[in-house]
Amino acid sequence: MQQSADYRELARHYGLAPVPDSVLRLTQLVARQDSDLEEITQLIDQEPALRKRLLQLANPGAKSEAEYELDTVERAIFQRGIGCALLLAMGTPLAFALAKTFQTMLALKLETLTPQQLKPIDPPCFLGTIAFGGKAAGTVCLRMGASSATLIAAKILGMEPKDLKDLTAISDAVGELLNIITGNFKSNLCDAGLNCRLQPPKVWHTSEAYTPAVPGVGLECLGFRVGQIVLLVDVSVNPWNEE
Amino acid sequence: MALKILSVDDSRTIRLIVTRAFKAYDCIICEAANGEEGLAAAAREKPDLVILDVTMPVMDGVTMLGKLKDDPDLKAIPVIMLTAESSQENVLQISRLGVRDYLAKPFKEEQLLEKAGRVVPLVKKAA
Numbered sequence: 001m002q003q004s005a006d007y008r009e010l011a012r013h014y015g016l017a018p019v020p021d022s023v024l025r026l027t028q029l030v031a032r033q034d035s036d037l038e039e040i041t042q043l044i045d046q047e048p049a050l051r052k053r054l055l056q057l058a059n060p061g062a063k064s065e066a067e068y069e070l071d072t073v074e075r076a077i078f079q080r081g082i083g084c085a086l087l088l089a090m091g092t093p094l095a096f097a098l099a100k101t102f103q104t105m106l107a108l109k110l111e112t113l114t115p116q117q118l119k120p121i122d123p124p125c126f127l128g129t130i131a132f133g134g135k136a137a138g139t140v141c142l143r144m145g146a147s148s149a150t151l152i153a154a155k156i157l158g159m160e161p162k163d164l165k166d167l168t169a170i171s172d173a174v175g176e177l178l179n180i181i182t183g184n185f186k187s188n189l190c191d192a193g194l195n196c197r198l199q200p201p202k203v204w205h206t207s208e209a210y211t212p213a214v215p216g217v218g219l220e221c222l223g224f225r226v227g228q229i230v231l232l233v234d235v236s237v238n239p240w241n242e243e
Numbered sequence: 244m245a246l247k248i249l250s251v252d253d254s255r256t257i258r259l260i261v262t263r264a265f266k267a268y269d270c271i272i273c274e275a276a277n278g279e280e281g282l283a284a285a286a287r288e289k290p291d292l293v294i295l296d297v298t299m300p301v302m303d304g305v306t307m308l309g310k311l312k313d314d315p316d317l318k319a320i321p322v323i324m325l326t327a328e329s330s331q332e333n334v335l336q337i338s339r340l341g342v343r344d345y346l347a348k349p350f351k352e353e354q355l356l357e358k359a360g361r362v363v364p365l366v367k368k369a370a
Contacts, residue, residue: 007331010338014345016329097327097349104349156256158263169255176254180348183298183327190330198328200253200300 019188022047023092027192030082030089031136037077040085045073050088056114057084057220089192090185090237091220094140097184098224098233101177106155113223113230118212121145121232125210126171128178128203134196136189138237142178143210148229149174167205175201181233246270246363249290251281251307252325253299257348261294261325264352265359269366278302282310285317292363294355297326297333305333308340321362325350 010016022043029040044050051073058076059068070076076084095112102108126149128142144152153173154161164170178201186198212221212232224231246269250261253276262272273288275281279302285293293311297304304326312318324337327348334345344358359365 004331007335010334010345011329014334014347016334016345016347101349104351153256157259172254173256176256179254179298180327183348184329187328187330187333190332195332198298200298 019093019096019184022050023089023096024188024191026050026085027089027093027188027194030086031189031192031194035082035085037082040082041074041077044077044085044088050092053092054084054088057087086237087220090138090235091222091233093185093188094181094220094233094235095222095224097181098231100184101180102226106152108155108226108229110224110226110231113225117225118221118223118232119230120209120211121230123207123209125206125208126174126203127206127210128174128201130178130182130201131199132182132186132189132196133199134194136194136196136237138235140178140182140185141232141234142174142181143232143234144174144230146170146205148231151227151229152177171203171205175203178203185235246292246365247273247288247290248359248363249273249275249281249284249288249293251275251278251284251293251299251304252296253277254296257296257325260352261355264355265365267367268356269368278304278307278310281307282317285311285320286314289317290320292359293320293322294325294359295322297324297328297337305337305340308337308342312341323355323358323362325355 026043029035044054054073054076055068058070058080062068070079099110102110121143122145124146126144129139131139149170150161150164153170154164156173182198189196219236222233248270250258250272252258258274265272273284275284277299295304321343323344324342325346329347343362346358
């Protein structure tokens with residue numbers, strides 16, 4: 001308790017903005033192997049954004065809300081199991097961190113894509129991955145086409161996209177973007193009791209196209225768009241790793 | 244005399260952003276890509292301020308901060324952490340080691356300048 005109070009005081013002093021309480025609370029609940037499904041259901045039901053994403057995850061084949069077979073949080077959790085809530089707890093901080101990064105460093109407002117809007121990325125692509133290990137283990141992948149990567153890197157570096165030809169500079173900017181979102185994600189996991197460590201980011205420039213994966217057990221896939229920039233983020237996680 | 248600021252980050256992108264942020268000010272920016280290089284640069288350059296990342300290869304920022312604070316010649320150099328990791332444990336540990344401020348990524352250049360300006364006297368370059 002004292003440690004928590006000390007942290008709150010320091011966070012106020014340094015001006016650190018925490019993730020929303022509901023997201024932290026959800027991660028804490030899911031982090032416990034003996035989680036209370038009713039408590040998780042209540043928490044998600046009270047937050048419109050969490051509720052909307054959970055129902056999307058629970059109805060992967062539906063093209064619109066009208067087609068949802070599982071149309072309440074309770075039915076989704078009880079029929080799909082805690083895996084759905086787990087994906088929500090992992091994916092939401094990543095989406096939050098990515099949106100905040102774009103708004104803060106690029107002055108761009110990201111729009112979240114629905115699963116139906118996720119389209120294959122034409123080559124050449126940039127792929128960045130960061131592995132994390134500890135009480136939670138997994139990988140976060142950030143994927144985008146070369147034109148999206150160039151637009152992002154140019155904006156971060158204050159250059160015109162046409163003047164940015166250096167692939168190393170573009171890769172470094174993609175790696176740092178991944179580093180920032182994963183660092184925020186890791187902080188949320190640690191604060192929820194799932195201590196883990198990050199590996200340095202790895203970035204590849206590849207000539208292969210990428211088809212978005214279908215979200216499922218232990219895998220969340222998120223898509224984002226702003227103007228001509230399209231990004232895909234996958235997170236695969238085992239929250240109860242034995243280290 | 245120009246202020247010396249040491250930016251320690253494995254990302255060239257962040258080092259470029261830091262350099263750009265201080266461009267209008269009478270500062271010399273030195274760079275290092277990890278904690279080991281950062282310690283060597285701190286001993287060599289005796290900067291007025293260190294801006295330090297946490298997760299880096301070879302030697303991370305927390306280890307570098309600990310070694311800096313253990314060195315009688317370097318321990319007085321003020322440090323601002325610039326990192327995406329702001330978990331309770333990280334913030335508490337880093338705070339105990341002794342930092343002047345903590346800026347979480349993502350950040351705006353103005354935020355960095357504001358925090359740096361509270362630690363060292365930033366003077367605009369003459370037009």
